[in-house]
Amino acid sequence: MSSHFGNVLSLTTFGESHGKSVGGVLDGCPPNVSLTEADIQPQLNRRRPGQSHLTTDREEMDMVTIVSGVEDGRTLGTPIAFYVANRDQVPGDYERFRTIPRPSHADFTY
Numbered sequence: 001m002s003s004h005f006g007n008v009l010s011l012t013t014f015g016e017s018h019g020k021s022v023g024g025v026l027d028g029c030p031p032n033v034s035l036t037e038a039d040i041q042p043q044l045n046r047r048r049p050g051q052s053h054l055t056t057d058r059e060e061m062d063m064v065t066i067v068s069g070v071e072d073g074r075t076l077g078t079p080i081a082f083y084v085a086n087r088d089q090v091p092g093d094y095e096r097f098r099t100i101p102r103p104s105h106a107d108f109t110y
Contacts (some may be wrong), residue, residue, distance in 0.1 A: 015083070023083030029069070031077030040064045044084065061087060 004012045008028050015022035029035075044062040062084055069080030 015086075017086070019086060021083045021085045023081070026069070026080040026082075029075050029077070029080055031075055033075040034073060035066075035070050035075050035080070036073045037064050037066055040066075040082075 003014065004010060006028070010027045011024050012027075013022070013024045041064060044064060048062060064082055064084050067081045067083065069076055069078045
């Protein structure tokens with residue numbers, strides 16, 4: 001399985017939904033593009049509990065943190081690293097699914 005997608009604009013992902021965090025490194029973004037956590041946040045809010053029958057039951061804040069590649073709200077032209085901390089994860093709750101891919105979940109495709 002690959003966690004790297006794209007050629008010109010590429011994304012490498014890391015983490016697990018039931019681990020401490022998920023995130024990625026976006027490479028190929030030109031410098032001086034406006035980008036802040038506030039630009040990304042609306043997309044994360046779409047999966048918050050209560051938005052639809054497809055969202056998780058877990059209560060998560062899903063706040064993105066950009067750790068490199070952006071300064072003062074502008075891209076630098078260097079790789080952009082970001083993560084979302086999982087504060088409500090209990091890995092033991094999913095032990096029985098460790099070897100069973102679940103339909104409608106990322107583990108079925110990823």
